[in-house]
Amino acid sequence: MLKIIKNPEFTAKVKVRMPVEGGAQDTQFTARFKGLTVSETAAFDTVTVEGTNSYLRAILVGWGEDLRDEAGEPMSFNDANRDMLIDIGPIRVALLQAYNLAMMGAKQGN
Numbered sequence: 001m002l003k004i005i006k007n008p009e010f011t012a013k014v015k016v017r018m019p020v021e022g023g024a025q026d027t028q029f030t031a032r033f034k035g036l037t038v039s040e041t042a043a044f045d046t047v048t049v050e051g052t053n054s055y056l057r058a059i060l061v062g063w064g065e066d067l068r069d070e071a072g073e074p075m076s077f078n079d080a081n082r083d084m085l086i087d088i089g090p091i092r093v094a095l096l097q098a099y100n101l102a103m104m105g106a107k108q109g110n
Contacts, residue, residue, distance in 0.1 A: 003036075006037060007034055007035055007036065007037070008034075008035045009025060009032060009033065009034050009035070009061060010032070010033055010035065010102060011030050011031065011032050011033070011064070012031055012033060012098045012099065012101070012102040013028050013029075013030060013031075014028060014029055014030070014031045014091075014095055014097075014098040015027075015028045015097075015098070016028060016029070016090055016091055016094040017094075018090050018091075019090065021079065028066075028108075029063060029064060029066045029067040030062060030063060030064030030065070030066055030067070031062070031063045031064075031095060031098060031099075032060075032061050032062030032063060032064075033060060033061065033098075033099050033102065034058065034059055034061045035058075035059075035061050035103060036042075036058060036059060037048065040058075041055075044058070052084075052092075052096075053086060055085040055094065056081070056095060056096070057086070058087075059099055060082055060086065060095060061077075062077045063075070063077055066068075068083075079094055094104045
């Protein structure tokens with residue numbers, strides 16, 4: 001049986017490769033996404049920075065306690081923290097990848 005949910009919400013692991021002194025560090029956190037329909041997605045100009053920002057604001061609706069601030073404390077989900085997160089290049093790319101893989105039904109490899 002297929003149950004149609006227009007805008008499903010789901011969690012996905014976001015694998016982030018963050019630059020560190022002398023290289024990069026692979027890390028991950030859990031994000032909560034809202035799935036958009038094709039027509040909703042088409043309304044965003046993801047070729048532009050602001051269009052991609054708007055798209056990420058629409059799809060990112062939360063995260064798990066495994067996302068921590070610099071002091072090691074869980075980050076609360078709010079507009080300011082969300083906007084700060086999507087302004088960090090490697091995290092931005094990782095969010096888009098995780099969402100797209102989940103929406104396409106693909107399994108993330110190593």
